[in-house]
Amino acid sequence: xxxxxxxxxxxxxxxxxxxxxxxxxxxxxxxxxxxxxxxxxxxxxxxxxxxxxxxxxxxxxxxxxxxxxxxxxxxxxxxxxxxxxxxxxxxxxxxxxxxxxxxxxxxxxxxxxxxxxxxxxxxxxxxxxxxxxxxxxxxxxxxxxxxxxxxxxxxxxxxxxxxxxxxxxxxxxxxxxxxxxxxxxxxxxxxxxxxxxxxxxxxxxxxxxxxxxxxxxxxxxxxxxxxxxxxxxxxxxxxxxxxxxxxxxxxxxxxxxxxxxxxxxxxxxxxxxxxxxxxxxxxxxxxxxxxxxxxxxxxxxxxxxxxxxxxxxxxxxxxxxxxxxxxxxxxxxxxxxxxxxxxxxxxxxxxxxxxxxx
Amino acid sequence: xxxxxxxxxxxxxxxxxxxxxxxxxxxxxxxxxxxxxxxxxxxxxxxxxxxxxxxxxxxxxxxxxxxxxxxxxxxxxxxxxxxxxxxxxxxxxxxxxxxxxxxxxxxxxxxxxxxxxxxxxxxxxxxxxxxxxxxxxxxxxxxxxxxxxxxxxxxxxxxxxxxxxxxxxxxxxxxxxxxxxxxxxxxxxxxxxxxxxxxxxxxxxxxxxxxxxxxxxxxxxxxxxxxxxxxxxxxxxxxxxxxxxxxxxxxxxxxxxxxxxxxxxxxxxxxxxxxxxxxxxxxxxxxxxxxxxxxxxxxxxxxxxxxxxxxxxxxxxxxxxxxxxxxxxxxxxxxxxxxxxxxxxxxxxxxxxxxxxx
Ligand SMILES: CC(C)[C@H](C(=O)O)[C@@H](O)C(=O)O
Ligand SMILES: CC(C)[C@H](C(=O)O)[C@@H](O)C(=O)O
Numbered sequence: 001x002x003x004x005x006x007x008x009x010x011x012x013x014x015x016x017x018x019x020x021x022x023x024x025x026x027x028x029x030x031x032x033x034x035x036x037x038x039x040x041x042x043x044x045x046x047x048x049x050x051x052x053x054x055x056x057x058x059x060x061x062x063x064x065x066x067x068x069x070x071x072x073x074x075x076x077x078x079x080x081x082x083x084x085x086x087x088x089x090x091x092x093x094x095x096x097x098x099x100x101x102x103x104x105x106x107x108x109x110x111x112x113x114x115x116x117x118x119x120x121x122x123x124x125x126x127x128x129x130x131x132x133x134x135x136x137x138x139x140x141x142x143x144x145x146x147x148x149x150x151x152x153x154x155x156x157x158x159x160x161x162x163x164x165x166x167x168x169x170x171x172x173x174x175x176x177x178x179x180x181x182x183x184x185x186x187x188x189x190x191x192x193x194x195x196x197x198x199x200x201x202x203x204x205x206x207x208x209x210x211x212x213x214x215x216x217x218x219x220x221x222x223x224x225x226x227x228x229x230x231x232x233x234x235x236x237x238x239x240x241x242x243x244x245x246x247x248x249x250x251x252x253x254x255x256x257x258x259x260x261x262x263x264x265x266x267x268x269x270x271x272x273x274x275x276x277x278x279x280x281x282x283x284x285x286x287x288x289x290x291x292x293x294x295x296x297x298x299x300x301x302x303x304x305x306x307x308x309x310x311x312x313x314x315x316x317x318x319x320x321x322x323x324x325x326x327x328x329x330x331x332x333x334x335x336x337x338x339x340x341x342x343x344x345x346x347x348x349x350x351x352x353x354x355x356x357x358x
Numbered sequence: 359x360x361x362x363x364x365x366x367x368x369x370x371x372x373x374x375x376x377x378x379x380x381x382x383x384x385x386x387x388x389x390x391x392x393x394x395x396x397x398x399x400x401x402x403x404x405x406x407x408x409x410x411x412x413x414x415x416x417x418x419x420x421x422x423x424x425x426x427x428x429x430x431x432x433x434x435x436x437x438x439x440x441x442x443x444x445x446x447x448x449x450x451x452x453x454x455x456x457x458x459x460x461x462x463x464x465x466x467x468x469x470x471x472x473x474x475x476x477x478x479x480x481x482x483x484x485x486x487x488x489x490x491x492x493x494x495x496x497x498x499x500x501x502x503x504x505x506x507x508x509x510x511x512x513x514x515x516x517x518x519x520x521x522x523x524x525x526x527x528x529x530x531x532x533x534x535x536x537x538x539x540x541x542x543x544x545x546x547x548x549x550x551x552x553x554x555x556x557x558x559x560x561x562x563x564x565x566x567x568x569x570x571x572x573x574x575x576x577x578x579x580x581x582x583x584x585x586x587x588x589x590x591x592x593x594x595x596x597x598x599x600x601x602x603x604x605x606x607x608x609x610x611x612x613x614x615x616x617x618x619x620x621x622x623x624x625x626x627x628x629x630x631x632x633x634x635x636x637x638x639x640x641x642x643x644x645x646x647x648x649x650x651x652x653x654x655x656x657x658x659x660x661x662x663x664x665x666x667x668x669x670x671x672x673x674x675x676x677x678x679x680x681x682x683x684x685x686x687x688x689x690x691x692x693x694x695x696x697x698x699x700x701x702x703x704x705x706x707x708x709x710x711x712x713x714x715x716x
Contacts, residue, residue: 120480149560161557164519224608250586
């Protein structure tokens with residue numbers, strides 16, 4: 001059998017509940033697929049701040065770098081909102097992404113036929129939406145130097161950040177995106193603001209150059225403001241999207257919400273080789289934490305992405321995806337996706353149904 | 359009678375057609391309201407590149423600065439898309455905004471009851487949406503120094519831009535936004551990315567400070583990625599939004615598209631005192647230019663904003679707004695907002711109907 005070491009980061013809020021359910025699913029699936037998992041739990045975010053005063057303890061980062069893949073639930077909460085910046089949960093996440101070097105964030109936004117009515121979009125607009133947003137994750141304005149506080153030439157206080165990309169940073173994310181587009185419908189839309197930003201002009205040029213190695217993929221370019229509109233006007237026009245860190249943050253969340261069910265959406269953050277980081281796109285939902293109300297499906301689907309993109313265990317991944325589909329077809333719904341005539345279940349019960357469907 | 363000097367910038371594509379219609383409306387309204395308009399046409403964008411090799415000729419900028427208000431139609435087109443950056447139509451617009459110093463861009467996104475079905479959102483989500491986005495327009499990453507191309511410490515080519523805000527830049531846009539919120543429903547949502555960007559941390563702090571002068575306005579803060587979601591999930595939660603230049607570019611376009619009828623939406627770019635710049639939010643639509651198909655209503659409503667925000671002629675402005683409402687109630691529609699059972703008209707005929715309704 002194959003053996004994998006998985007670091008699990010339950011984090012904050014609903015994180016521990018949904019982690020437990022996802023691990024149960026993996027534990028059930030493993031033996032049947034001839035896979036052995038070794039799970040190691042580590043602290044991240046608010047939980048780590050409370051325990052050891054650091055949102056990303058060294059031994060968490062070391063364990064993650066040393067693993068075969070990392071499964072993260074969610075971090076953050078009101079409790080830490082007024083901490084100084086370096087003691088906020090998000091800093092742990094940003095440090096983890098940078099420390100692991102996972103430069104490519106894959107964010108599917110899929111409208112499942114069972115949940116099309118959860119969308120605030122009209123049925124005919126939402127039906128069939130299936131977008132993959134490939135977001136650059138370790139560069140751009142999130143990490144660019146110089147940044148900080150200072151004074152301008154008039155002696156007035158200012159604050160600044162730097163949007164910066166190198167050719168190799170753009171080249172590698174573009175290649176990830178073209179490879180993904182090739183396995184999907186063969187269409188890649190690169191999104192930038194090249195009519196205003198020099199950083200976007202380089203982005204567009206390098207993506208265009210990389211495109212010459214992928215003649216089978218249809219490459220188009222779109223300005224970010226137009227993309228924000230087109231996602232609402234006609235989301236089905238998009239197959240694969242590639243964009244920078246900050247535009248990807250905004251547009252991937254916009255695309256997610258088109259589905260109306262962000263409690264269903266997983267994400268993967270990967271690099272060319274080495275362990276990847278897999279997490280649901282939703283937050284830690286502190287208001288419902290500990291009440292067994294959370295939707296564990298995004299976390300379960302993140303475990304499926306971990307199997308597929310992190311470990312190359314495609315068959316096991318597809319079994320999980322299928323089990324989730326069956327569970328929805330059987331009418332089970334958590335509160336966030338509840339609809340008339342369906343069966344309302346909690347986090348644990350939803351997990352049990354998925355295991356049954358496996 | 360009051361006398362105003364208006365600079366008109368017809369620009370490119372459908373610009374000249376919709377300008378003509380808007381001027382006809384103003385010419386008809388003027389005498390009835392005791393207002394005398396002196397219109398002066400100037401070149402901007404592609405038209406200016408073709409005529410004099412400069413997207414913003416000096417005499418255009420001078421005339422605008424020297425006017426009582428500027429009415430701009432639209433710029434740009436495929437024809438100039440491959441020009442070098444400094445010879446692109448957009449550069450003319452950016453230069454005009456900076457040159458006029460119009461730091462506050464007001465972008466209403468209103469779902470008119472007559473057009474609620476144009477939205478891709480479900481009726482119950484779209485109905486009643488009435489958002490004003492106040493976007494900072496002359497600072498941030500659009501203009502920040504340093505910017506350009508260079509090499510990093512590994513000798514690799516890079517491109518960079520600087521997101522930078524000073525206290526006074528944030529203070530003045532915040533005051534504009536609070537004043538507007540006060541005249542609307544009294545709620546202001548400031549949008550930033552303060553969990554990642556230092557520039558956003560200063561933004562949040564200064565907006566909060568300014569808020570102390572407006573105890574009657576309810577101030578909230580939201581992260582930009584969440585805002586991109588919330589606009590789709592429940593747009594009615596927003597009254598007035600204030601945000602920086604790049605987030606405002608993206609979110610105001612997103613908010614516009616929620617209405618489904620961007621051919622209806624005007625905008626105003628103003629400063630504390632001095633002439634403002636008024637323009638529809640839609641583009642120059644080169645594919646339908648010269649065919650008398652364009653929707654002139656956004657341009658006509660931009661003229662109304664010019665009267666209200668630019669000249670303080672509130673009554674005249676409201677007469678135009680009312681005439682547009684009547685025209686829609688009478689069932690007239692251009693192609694972009696056409697619906698079953700309505701009367702399809704072209705650009706000129708739509709203008710005539712508005713004048714009739716005046
Ligand atoms: C928590 C925050 C720093 C993070 C980001 O902006 O990248 C989040 O919004 C995300 O998209 O994963
Ligand atoms: C044309 C372009 C430079 C401009 C901007 O980005 O500001 C436009 O998108 C707008 O919003 O008015």
